[in-house]
Amino acid sequence: MQTEGLSGAPLRWGIAGAGAIARRFCRDVNEHASLGQVVAIAARDQARARAFAEEQGLPLAYDGYQALAASAEVEAVYVAVIHPEHAALIRQMLLAGKHVLVEKPAVTHVADWDALVQLAQVRGLLLMEAMKVMCFPAMRTLLQRLSAMPAPNRLRAAFGSVQARDGKLFDPALAGGAAWDVGVYPLWLYAAICLQRDLPAGEPEVRLVRQTGEVDESVHFAFTGPLAAELDASIVQDLDKAAYLGGEGWALQLVGKWWNPQQVRWLTGDPLPAWPGDIAEPVAGGGMQHEADHFAACVRQGLNDSPWVPQALTRDVLGWVERGLQVGS
Ligand SMILES: NC(=O)c1ccc[n+]([C@@H]2O[C@H](COP(=O)([O-])OP(=O)(O)OC[C@H]3O[C@@H](n4cnc5c(N)ncnc54)[C@H](OP(=O)(O)O)[C@@H]3O)[C@@H](O)[C@H]2O)c1
Incomplete structure (x- = not known):
């Protein structure tokens, strides 16, 4: 844009x-x-x-x-x-x-x-x-390059860290829990890749770690289909901060905290022509200026919806979490 x-x-x-x-x-x-x-x-x-x-x-x-x-x-x-x-x-x-x-x-x-x-x-x-992850320059470059790669068929991403037990994240009355707090990030990554490659997203199998009457401390979302995904979130466990995406003959790593993406690395063999080199696009500060500038550009162009953070993807992610918390085991 x-x-x-x-x-x-x-x-x-x-x-x-x-x-x-x-x-x-x-x-x-x-x-x-x-x-x-x-x-x-x-x-x-x-x-x-x-x-x-x-x-x-x-x-x-x-x-x-x-x-x-x-x-x-x-x-x-x-x-x-x-x-x-x-x-x-x-x-x-x-x-x-x-x-x-x-x-x-x-x-x-x-x-x-x-x-x-x-x-x-x-x-x-x-x-x-x-x-904000959808507006980081490295994420925009990655999604753009994905259009020219053989279709992705596997994704692994997590977001988890040990949080203080006395805060809002452990309060069911405040919609605490891992899925709402951090599960939405890997779900967004999955949804955005499916959208970019026009892949059907499907409905995940959801496994929760949750005591009766308590919030979900950890959650696992598994998608089958053209893009198989293993997505995890936790508020009681430190999880892998890198994310992995691959297809036939290729594999990539979103290095560091993938939800603040600044580096994407080629992992296997010789890169395809659609991969001219690893992505390294650092951001200043916390990087939230990129979502703010994207939002401002949309407003100035008279848009009611964002092409990078579409309302339909928000809807998909909310639905996966809302239904997952109702039916997840
Ligand atoms: N994008 C990111 O990287 C990121 C990171 C962290 C959090 N978040 C999201 O941002 C939102 C705020 O998170 P935060 O960590 O900033 O929260 P926070 O500091 O605990 O609270 C934010 C504000 O919410 C209001 N508030 C707090 N407790 C309330 C209560 N019991 N009832 C009514 N209002 C209450 C207060 O507003 P007043 O100041 O008006 O009193 C408070 O300043 C959440 O939805 C969270 O998921 C996003």
């Missing part, structure tokens, strides 16, 4: 929720983005909003999310609260005429996503999940 030559003022961002990921987004955008700037923060408690604004050098601090929704200074809202609160907040911002970038997982019910996508369409607004 072209961003060069886009004219107009930088997109004016406001952030809803003054938490951990909000800080990272704010820093990345204001230090590294080309097409936007964070100008406002809103929190449930104004003191938190003020402290955040002061720390990040923002001109506007709002007392509550409705004040942000009503702000004429803000064009787009980054929803950075815990995920059970996403759906109501997205709706509030769309009804106020704001474009919305929402943290992962976008929502926790497919039916909510469908209604919100419909609302965004009717209002002529962009709604996109903040699946």
Whole structure:
């Protein structure tokens, strides 16, 4: 997608929720983005909003999310609260005429996503999940090159680390658990590769490690079909940080933390002509500026959906998790 030559003022961002990921987004955008700037923060408690604004050098601090929704200074809202609160907040911002970038997982019910996508369409607004991995330059290069390779037929990817037991991730009432927190990342990778190569995605077999009444501590998604995939997530275990993708006569490794992809390496024999050399595309800071710039480019081009983070893929991923948590063994 072209961003060069886009004219107009930088997109004016406001952030809803003054938490951990909000800080990272704010820093990345204001230090590294080309097409936007964070100008406002809103929190449930104004003191938190003020402290955040002061720390990040923002001109506007709002007392509550409705004040942000009503702000004429803000064009787009980054929803950075815990995920059970996403759906109501997205709706509030769309009804106020704001474009919305929402943290992962976008929502926790497919039916909510469908209604919100419909609302965004009717209002002529962009709604996109903040699946930053899809906007890293190395991921864009990889997906582009995949079009010219023999079809991929196997994928292995995981996201897992040991998390503090006393936090939100272990609270079923806050939609904690491995699948919602980090399982969505490998599912997105699988969905994006299937989309790129026009492969049917299918429905995964889901195995959960979950005690009655507790969250899923670990989850395994297995897809059969043209692209076989073994995908894992955990909040109690450190898992392999590299991802592996292969086809007939080729195999690649997404090196390091694959969900922040910056290097992709050829693993077997002589590279095919479609592989002119390993991919090495480092990002500045945490790399969230790339999703923010992609989002801004979509807004400036009048799009209601992103070609890189399509609403239909969000829907697929949400469905796999929602159904998996209902029926998984
Ligand atoms: N893309 C990534 O790399 C990444 C990384 C981590 C997390 N995330 C996602 O980002 C979202 C926020 O995660 P986080 O770690 O930043 O969360 P967090 O710091 O625990 O909380 C974020 C904000 O949510 C609101 N909040 C917290 N607890 C609440 C409660 N019990 N009821 C109502 N609101 C509550 C607060 O907003 P106020 O400030 O207004 O009070 C808080 O500042 C999650 O959906 C998470 O999955 C994404």
